[in-house]
Amino acid sequence: MWVTAVVAISALVIGLLLKRFLRVRLVGENAESVTVRDLISPVETLATLILAFAIVVAAESFGAAGEASRTEAGAVDHLYEVAEFVEGPTREKLQADTVCYARAVQFHEWPRMAKGETSDVPSVWSTRLRSDLKASDKNGPAFEMIVAADNERSQARQKRVSEASPTIPEVMYWFMLLALAVVIAGLAFCLPYRKQGTELVCLVVLSALIAGCLMLTRDIDRPFDGLINIDAAAMQAAQTDISGDFARAYPKQPLPCDASGSTTTRLSVASP
Secondary structure (H helix, E strand, O other): OHHHHHHHHHHHHHHHHHHHHOHHHHHOOOOOOOOHHHHHHHHHHHHHHHHHHHHHHHHHHHHHHHHHHHHHHHHHHHHHHHHHHOOOOHHHHHHHHHHHHHHHHHHHHHHHHOOOOOOOHHHHHHHHHHHHHHHOOOOOOOHHHHHHHHHHHHHHHHHHHHHOOOOOOHHHHHHHHHHHHHHHHHHHHOOOOOOOHHHHHHHHHHHHHHHHHHHHHHHHOOOOOOOOOOOOHHHHHHHHHHHHHHHHHOOOOOOOEOOOOOEOOOOOOOOO
16 A cells, blocks of 8 residues: 555656656647646546446445345245244244244344344344254255255345445545545536536536435445335245244244244354
């Protein structure tokens, strides 16, 4: 980083020295000078490229977060259905813990992801699911399918949580903001002194579009927060579906969690 700064400053100093001592000899006193518009043009190109790059990165992160959320919801629903093939009391435990996991993600983890954080509550049910799998018949016909479904759920959750944090560093956002401010100020400086009505309107519209693009980029870079966000609709639908299935299959058996997925018994917390 410091090497780049030193090279840039050295180039500026050398260029100014050459201008001071050699320019008149090489090109003469009447040579055409660089205008403000000439200096603004490279800044415009640089700001446009940086903004385009940021939009692409933010859009990819937003898409990945949405895909992970849908994949996780599908894996949860599939995990509950595959557990139907497990014999004995382990089936009920697996299905109950799957329901509680879906509730914990919807009501505990989703609100915290708006701040780029996660919750320990879903991890409780992840631990319970693995404990249930260890206690089940490993030679049963559904064991491999359940392990695969639980692994898909875990990977999707990890991907979703990782995408909750901004992908564009804060320093890069402020650099883009500074570059765009320089561009707008430079264009305003180059407006005609008289009869600038049309040019001024165009500059105002351009400034609004640039500011809107930057705000949009910052918004979608936080997939679970802001005006454009990924809601918990997929997980909510899966949770409602399997909750109803559990209530019909075990009408007299209470879940080990409340309506929000919080435990009603003391459990240990572990990995996602």
